[in-house]
Amino acid sequence: MGTIHQLLEVHGKQAALQFDVDRRVLEAAHDYMSDEEGGVGFIYSGFAQAALPHKKLADDAVWQIQTERVMLLVEPGRRAVRDGVPVAVGVPYGSKARLIMLYLMGKALETNCREVELGKSLRSWLEKMGIPQGGKSIRDVKEQAERISRCRLSFQIQQDGRTGLVNQNIVDSALFFDAEEPDQGSLFLEKAKLSESFFDQLKKHPVPLEEAAIRAINGHSMALDLYCWLAYRLHVLPGARTVSWKALKSQFGTGFSRIDHFRPTFKDNLALALAVYPAALVEVTERGLILQPSKPPLHPRSPSFASGRVPSLTPVESPLVCPVESPLCHPFETPLLRQNLGAFIQNILFPAGSDVGPLAALSDSLQASILNILAKVQESPRTSLVPSRSGGLIAL
Numbered sequence: 593m594g595t596i597h598q599l600l601e602v603h604g605k606q607a608a609l610q611f612d613v614d615r616r617v618l619e620a621a622h623d624y625m626s627d628e629e630g631g632v633g634f635i636y637s638g639f640a641q642a643a644l645p646h647k648k649l650a651d652d653a654v655w656q657i658q659t660e661r662v663m664l665l666v667e668p669g670r671r672a673v674r675d676g677v678p679v680a681v682g683v684p685y686g687s688k689a690r691l692i693m694l695y696l697m698g699k700a701l702e703t704n705c706r707e708v709e710l711g712k713s714l715r716s717w718l719e720k721m722g723i724p725q726g727g728k729s730i731r732d733v734k735e736q737a738e739r740i741s742r743c744r745l746s747f748q749i750q751q752d753g754r755t756g757l758v759n760q761n762i763v764d765s766a767l768f769f770d771a772e773e774p775d776q777g778s779l780f781l782e783k784a785k786l787s788e789s790f791f792d793q794l795k796k797h798p799v800p801l802e803e804a805a806i807r808a809i810n811g812h813s814m815a816l817d818l819y820c821w822l823a824y825r826l827h828v829l830p831g832a833r834t835v836s837w838k839a840l841k842s843q844f845g846t847g848f849s850r851i852d853h854f855r856p857t858f859k860d861n862l863a864l865a866l867a868v869y870p871a872a873l874v875e876v877t878e879r880g881l882i883l884q885p886s887k888p889p890l891h892p893r894s895p896s897f898a899s900g901r902v903p904s905l906t907p908v909e910s911p912l913v914c915p916v917e918s919p920l921c922h923p924f925e926t927p928l929l930r931q932n933l934g935a936f937i938q939n940i941l942f943p944a945g946s947d948v949g950p951l952a953a954l955s956d957s958l959q960a961s962i963l964n965i966l967a968k969v970q971e972s973p974r975t976s977l978v979p980s981r982s983g984g985l986i987a988l
Contacts (some may be wrong), residue, residue, distance in 0.1 A: 596621045597870045614863060621867035622668065623808040631803030632890065633698045636794045638662065638747050638758075640824035644684050644693075644816040647847060650683040659843045661750050669742025676714065684739040687813040688732050691721055692740060694806065695792055696762075696784065706764070706786045721809050728851035741766045741784055760789040799824045802889050805868035814844060814857070818865035819889075822872050836880040 596618055605622045609615065642664035647918075649655060655666040670678040684693075695717050699708045712717040714733075715725050723729060741763040749756045764787040786794070801823055809815040821843075825833075845854035859876060866872055873884035901954050928947045 596867055597625065601627060616860075617863045618869045620808045620864050621870075624802075624868040627804035627807060629804065629807070632700050632722075632801050633694050633801040633806060634794070634798040635694060635697055635801060635820050636790075636896050636905075637797035637799050637824055638664070638749075638793065638801050639693065641844070642747075642822040643820075644686075644813075645847070646686060646813045649683060649687050652680040653683070653793050655683045657843065657846055658686070659837060659838065659924075663746075663748040667744045667745040667746075668739070669744065671738075671742065681742050683743050684736050685813075686732075686736070687811050687816060688723070688729075689736040689740060690813055691718060691806070691810060692733065692737055693762075695784065695803070696740075697798070700786055700791060700794065701798060703814075704974065706788065706791045708784050708786065709782075710784060711782045720807075722804070722810050737784075740862040742982060745790075758793065760793075761787045763787060763788055798889050800888070808868045809864050812861060812864055814861040817844060818862055819869055822865060822869055822874065822886075823889045826872055826874075826883060827888040829883060831885065833883045834877075835881055835883060839878075840880055870946055878955035879958055 596608075596613060599611060600618070600622055602615045603611075605618070608618055608622075619741060641662045644666065645655050654668070655664075657664050666683045671681050672678050692714070693708075695714055696708050699713075700706060714737075715946050718724055718733065724732070743757070744761050747758040749758075751760070754942065763784045765785045766783065794824045799820065803822065805819055807818065811817065824904045835857065840858060841848060841851050842857060845851075847859070848854035860877070862874070862881075866874060870891050871887035871889065873886045875882040875884075877914075
């Protein structure tokens, strides 16, 4: 846990503001620690390693980004124009594009269905994520949703002397409603069906995230990328790993021409990411970052922060794998994900020194689901469980 979290625990927000700390970072940490909504999100591991642009590119520009092992190429789609020439709509960019992608991926995994309703459901989720509904904000959401639905991705992955290539659309088919302002050119995406190849990759390689963290830094695209990257990397590291400034700039600072211009922005956004990932062990040095093996981000926090203090977080060492045949959704064969989510549920149900977990802190429907499923435990380990947004459980 970082110094900022200790200040909030000991002194509360108002008193912590008197210290020499970045107000944005302190407020992000406070929002995260005081969050009572909870919720679990997911991102495809490819996007945790190589992300979308932060700023708008020319509508016909192609986006390319490379890391140590992954290269991502995003090509803009085109919109047909009646009695005219097709126009490029541009690649998705910024924090709203990332939030829409998180919604699509999380909802598809929650329902185990490629078809995802947007419209009111997306607007409700974005409002839950702290995004105001109306005016420029909703116009930006419409624009990014259309860009996502029309673009094409190429992931090139290198490992063990071999190179794999995955070409795919994010969306196979979509239903648009005409824009309220036709002269603006954008259409409102009401329903989307993820492409089969993208959905298959997502099921094989999901990275679990805390929605509380996403809410707290929702307007900072680089901070979101860093949070997802750390959630993907830290808990599987066998030991300390140094990442150079050159590699960091290649992955997160494509829009910067010089490393000395990139560093201050990177450090600011890293501080925001660490504010919502207290367990992350990361050190900034002259050479770059030193990453240490860390707990995954998913663990329970205090249900109330009204007093200005939060009890210490003590993640449990060993995961709980629930042996259950669950009809709630198809189990994915991803042992690492099952391990992480199993640890999350164990922390909720059986905190240190307690025989029975604090079920009273959960919703009535979630309590009933947990008790019902635990009553049906069988002998062979297979599935881990995680609370869904709808108040039930996802079996993984």
